Amino acid sequence: MNELALLGLLAVVSVGLIFYALWPKGKIDKEALKRRMMGKRGVDETIEIQKQAKESTAQKMLERVAPIAMRPVMPKSDTEVSMLRIKLANAGFRRENASTLFLSSKTVCGIGCALVALVFQLSAGKPAMDVLTWVIGSGGVGFMLPNVWLWIARGQRATKIKHGLADAMDLLVISVEAGLALDAAIQRVGDEMNIVHPELSEEMQLVTYEGQMGIPRSEALSNMAMRTGVPEMQSLVAIITQAEKFGTSVAKALRNQADAMRVKRRQAAEEKAQATSVKLMLPLMLFIFPAIFVVLVGPAALNMIKTFQNNPM
Secondary structure, three states, X not given: OHHHHHHHHHHHHHHHHHHHHHOOOHHHHHHHHHHHHHOOOOHHHHHHHHHHHHOOHHHHHHHHHHHHHOHHHOOOOHHHHHHHHHHHHHOOOOOOOHHHHHHHHHHHHHHHHXXXXXXXXXXXXXXXXXXXXXXXXXXXXXXXXXXXXXXXXXXXHHHHHHHHHHHHHHHHHHHHHOOOOHHHHHHHHHHHOOOOOHHHHHHHHHHHHHHHOOXXXXXXXXXXXXXXXXXXXXXXXHHHHHHHHHOOOHHHHHHHXXXXXXXXXXXXXXXXXHHHHXXXXXXXXXXXXXXXXXXXXXXHHHHHHXXXXXXXX
């Protein structure tokens, strides 16, 4: 029994290490990049110390175990692998080994949850059929936990980018109308939005870096739309590409898109406000109305009971 408990503990620790390895450490990388761009001394030593801190024993163990653990859930085609990488990029994970760690986490979570269920069921003295049912069910739930986590992470990051896109559009329109080129305007907006909307700022800075590497602007913008997975960003990229293709004013197209985005954002807020009354019906029926009913009808009911007891038929 002690061996089973130890196996369950090791499984839980392994799952925690997997999630720790997948957790983004963008703040450290951003600070190192900022110091490198400012040209401060001691940057190489600081980066080396950070690399040594990251390459801990747990991460080295994960890198060795991950290829073995991901074999049972390895995608069958390159299309599925590409879709998985896009989903991870939507959640903010663009490292080369992100897909490997994610797939291995599915196997580890499934086995870990199954072992934990096995330990608890055996310690409780349940029948073999109940133990088997709980083990299979817990393994399936653990296998799907990374997918749920990825779906939540994608939704949260898309919401943050969507909230910052309207403000970024206003700054982009002002910069372009002030005389800056589109590349310089994107770089300036990315720098200005770093504190308020870091996710959107990071994507715009990546567009700037890709342009400096020689990638065409339309391709860099398309990559940004694919990484974010936000429909508003995709429509913005399409409008910029069409404006450059047909030779129309980019500033005017951006202003129209910014106005349309503001209207759409206001309509979405009004829609949520109108849906509030419908969402309040269930709490009112379950919690508010019973309390009001007791307060209003309770004294009258007590008086009726006392009257009936004093004057029986």
